[in-house]
Amino acid sequence: MTGSLRARWVVVDIEGTLTATSQVHVVLYDYARPRLGPWIDAHPEDERVRRAVADTKAEGGLSADASTAEVVAVLHSWMDADRKAAPLKALQGLIWEQGYARRELISRYFPDAFPALRRWRESGVDLAVFSSGSVAGQIASFSHSTDGDVTGLFEHHFDTVNAGPKREAPSYRAIAAGLGDPRPEEIVFLSDVPAELHAAAEAGWQTVGLARPGEPFADADFAPHRAVESFDEIHIVPVGGGDTDV
């Protein structure tokens, strides 16, 4: 149990925090993997695709005239290594967006996650997301969940493009600016990855680690952060609100 944390904002990670890592690495990655090449070839005029392909070539050490197959090989190697490179995330997000729209994908979140988020929001705390998944992918996923469309819960979405790398403190300062510059200690960040919590704490945020049983970071050393196994153990009180648990 965290005891009561006073906050104006709660910012949540997705993979390992709201959803099982297997939902991303198995369900979503397997959906994207065979569709990357066809998507690139079918959308040569889409500026987002052109930029992602050019960035993949640059980051992947390919020549500017590399083939789609060579680009896809780099993207697949990043997926195999779970390297959350921005061009990969951009392409995955577009593919997932269509998969959700076609009802070929549906998001499954941990059962404790959305009840807690709803409680906090109803008590007056605002919510935002910071994930390596692209903003387009985040919104598509929240639009088509087993809990229905839950996009209305979140005021802001941040990814590694509009905020920066998740393990670096300046990204959390950029997010705070995007939230209207609340005092840093009035923001709580929830994540399963200790290095992300370290970066958020360096920016002055409160932090809580999610050590969910069976998840990759369940046995990680979360110190000096608080760590819990589920959202049921996190009590958030809005800044200026009463001291009752919510």
Ligand SMILES: CSCCC(=O)C(=O)COP(=O)(O)O
């Ligand atoms: C539902 S958006 C896809 C999530 C994703 O691609 C991802 O890499 C999640 O990483 P996170 O930073 O949320 O741990």
Ligand SMILES: [Mg+2]
């Ligand atoms: Mg995560």
